[in-house]
Amino acid sequence: xxxxxxxxxxxxxxxxxxxxxxxxxxxxxxxxxxxxxxxxxxxxxxxxxxxxxxxxxxxxxxxxxxxxxxxxxxxxxxxxxxxxxxxxxxxxxxxxxxxxxxxxxxxxxxxxxxxxxxxxxxxxxxxxxxxxxxxxxxxxxxxxxxxxxxxxxxxxxxxxxxxxxxxxxxxxxxxxxxxxxxxxxxxxxxxxxxxxxxxxxxxxxxxxxxxxxxxxxxxxxxxxxxxxxxxxxxxxxxxxxxxxxxxxxxxxxxxxxxxxxxxxxxxxxxxxxxxxxxxxxxxxxxxxxxxxxxxxxxxxxxxxxxxxxxxxxxxxxxxxxxxxxxxxxxxxxxxxxxxxxxxxxxxxxxxxxxxxxxxxxxxxxxxxxxxxxxxxxxxxxxxxxxxxxxxxxxxxxxxxxxxxxxxxxxxxxxxxxxxxxxxxxxxxxxxxxxx
Amino acid sequence: xxxxxxxxxxxxxxxxxxxxxxxxxxxxxxxxxxxxxxxxxxxxxxxxxxxxxxxxxxxxxxxxxxxxxxxxxxxxxxxxxxxxxxxxxxxxxxxxxxxxxxxxxxxxxxxxxxxxxxxxxxxxxxxxxxxxxxxxxxxxxxxxxxxxxxxxxxxxxxxxxxxxxxxxxxxxxxxxxxx
Numbered sequence: 001x002x003x004x005x006x007x008x009x010x011x012x013x014x015x016x017x018x019x020x021x022x023x024x025x026x027x028x029x030x031x032x033x034x035x036x037x038x039x040x041x042x043x044x045x046x047x048x049x050x051x052x053x054x055x056x057x058x059x060x061x062x063x064x065x066x067x068x069x070x071x072x073x074x075x076x077x078x079x080x081x082x083x084x085x086x087x088x089x090x091x092x093x094x095x096x097x098x099x100x101x102x103x104x105x106x107x108x109x110x111x112x113x114x115x116x117x118x119x120x121x122x123x124x125x126x127x128x129x130x131x132x133x134x135x136x137x138x139x140x141x142x143x144x145x146x147x148x149x150x151x152x153x154x155x156x157x158x159x160x161x162x163x164x165x166x167x168x169x170x171x172x173x174x175x176x177x178x179x180x181x182x183x184x185x186x187x188x189x190x191x192x193x194x195x196x197x198x199x200x201x202x203x204x205x206x207x208x209x210x211x212x213x214x215x216x217x218x219x220x221x222x223x224x225x226x227x228x229x230x231x232x233x234x235x236x237x238x239x240x241x242x243x244x245x246x247x248x249x250x251x252x253x254x255x256x257x258x259x260x261x262x263x264x265x266x267x268x269x270x271x272x273x274x275x276x277x278x279x280x281x282x283x284x285x286x287x288x289x290x291x292x293x294x295x296x297x298x299x300x301x302x303x304x305x306x307x308x309x310x311x312x313x314x315x316x317x318x319x320x321x322x323x324x325x326x327x328x329x330x331x332x333x334x335x336x337x338x339x340x341x342x343x344x345x346x347x348x349x350x351x352x353x354x355x356x357x358x359x360x361x362x363x364x365x366x367x368x369x370x371x372x373x374x375x376x377x378x379x380x381x382x383x384x385x386x387x388x389x390x391x392x393x394x395x396x397x398x399x400x401x402x403x404x405x406x407x408x409x410x411x412x413x414x415x416x417x418x419x420x421x422x423x424x425x426x427x428x429x430x431x432x433x434x435x
Numbered sequence: 436x437x438x439x440x441x442x443x444x445x446x447x448x449x450x451x452x453x454x455x456x457x458x459x460x461x462x463x464x465x466x467x468x469x470x471x472x473x474x475x476x477x478x479x480x481x482x483x484x485x486x487x488x489x490x491x492x493x494x495x496x497x498x499x500x501x502x503x504x505x506x507x508x509x510x511x512x513x514x515x516x517x518x519x520x521x522x523x524x525x526x527x528x529x530x531x532x533x534x535x536x537x538x539x540x541x542x543x544x545x546x547x548x549x550x551x552x553x554x555x556x557x558x559x560x561x562x563x564x565x566x567x568x569x570x571x572x573x574x575x576x577x578x579x580x581x582x583x584x585x586x587x588x589x590x591x592x593x594x595x596x597x598x599x600x601x602x603x604x605x606x607x608x609x610x611x612x613x614x
Binding site: 097129171187339 | 451453454456457458459460461463464485494495498499500501502516517518519521522523555556557558559560561562563567570571572598599600601602603604606
């Protein structure tokens with residue numbers, strides 16, 4: 001038996017569970033949406049979700065019920081729900097599993113959310129590479145439509161809700177909610193300036209909610225078992241429920257582990273993920289996807305909840321935990337992530353567009369042992385001029401690998417630069433040059 | 436022309452959105468499926484269908500890495516090189532493929548069968564090193580596995596080593612480990 005009761009992964013852990021409509025209903029599926037349609041008003045559903053303390057599982061951790069509550073109450077026109085299935089944060093691979101193994105759990109969550117916010121149309125924006133995931137979702141929607149669960153007058157009620165799958169085409173930034181909306185509108189995925197927020201001006205300029213796959217998948221369980229039950233799991237009051245953490249890197253058993261929030265990184269890495277590969281000491285880990293600053297072995301007893309990780313100087317983010325063993329070159333690791341951000345910068349804001357290119361060039365120079373000591377200052381200065389100076393949070397994300405490795409492993413940078421100086425690979429600067 | 440061959444599919448796509456332009460990515464995918472890449476003629480035609488200007492189509496098409504604006508081989512091998520895969524050997528995999536096929540990243544074999552690309556994170560970080568070949572994922576790659584995959588692709592156009600509905604660790608694995 002698993003140590004903790006799985007909620008989102010429960011069905012798929014049953015032998016023979018294939019995620020079909022019949023499988024899902026046999027496991028008690030589509031009861032929550034029936035209850036919602038028959039007994040609860042949209043405001044009551046939103047109230048339950050608020051009370052449960054559910055926070056967004058995509059990265060930012062915004063309270064879901066509060067997000068829904070921002071939609072204008074008196075607006076008569078169409079409203080939209082968009083499911084963010086763009087899962088692109090390096091280190092994260094949970095939504096892929098939730099979609100491919102239990103698609104109806106997500107669909108039921110979407111129906112509940114649509115009812116709560118009054119949306120008659122919803123789109124699942126799935127990253128383009130998830131071709132199999134998109135096919136599985138299409139098939140599941142077809143099944144649900146045939147059963148009368150999606151489409152006109154669902155479950156014989158007077159509510160109509162449609163769900164469509166929309167494939168992205170390879171752009172990390174489209175996981176940012178306003179870039180996602182732009183992309184869904186058939187444009188380049190450039191984040192919008194906020195405000196106005198999607199709650200009032202979202203898809204097609206209409207009130208819109210964008211929620212992550214895992215967030216939506218939690219909804220049927222919250223409705224079935226109650227807000228109090230959900231709020232008692234994890235580390236209440238601010239981090240309630242479980243998270244599906246994605247463990248990657250130098251561990252014996254990488255993979256997705258659903259645990260209550262609030263367990264320690266030590267427990268996740270050493271108990272659930274089997275400990276370090278080859279039993280080498282742990283050198284570093286990223287706690288919440290590539291955008292989260294690196295942490296060190298002294299942070300292993302930090303709790304996996306939003307506040308504790310923030311207090312330790314990083315973020316819980318998307319739940320992607322990447323573990324690195326002793327011997328990993330941290331400057332190289334930071335460069336790898338920097339190359340990712342350089343490739344994925346959408347190009348809208350100049351600090352990010354130009355800055356990411358400069359950062360990659362300097363980092364490559366240092367890794368190739370052609371760096372100079374003043375590069376460290378330039379790196380820090382550049383990072384400070386990117387973070388907080390862009391339209392979206394990408395700017396803050398892209399500087400975190402460099403700033404956090406500089407903070408914890410500065411000596412490795414210095415060693416590489418000194419190696420360059422001893423090897424006399426760089427010519428001395430002309431007298432009087434100052435950077 | 437896309438319209439001549441796929442009118443029903445185009446109508447179905449258009450019916451999903453209240454604003455026509457939203458159908459742009461789906462139609463570009465349709466064009467790519469048809470010819471292996473997105474041709475200029477297809478972009479012109481799509482502009483006509485969606486009442487957009489050709490530059491509006493082109494500016495969108497060039498933003499997304501999955502839309503090929505140039506022909507690629509029958510099998511497009513896309514190896515992830517982001518940090519999580521790099522920690523478990525993606526650079527070695529790139530080397531192996533290069534040696535087996537005699538091509539460098541960005542190149543296509545002379546028989547037009549394989550194109551090798553290096554890509555960023557494909558959300559398979561727990562099962563790296565990995566690559567995507569056309570629509571399919573191949574994970575936990577080893578030298579032997581690669582040989583089999585390339586041989587399978589050559590012979591049958593696909594391989595049984597591709598990943599099915601994803602779950603990792605596999606349920607059986609979890610049970611064994613916990614027992």
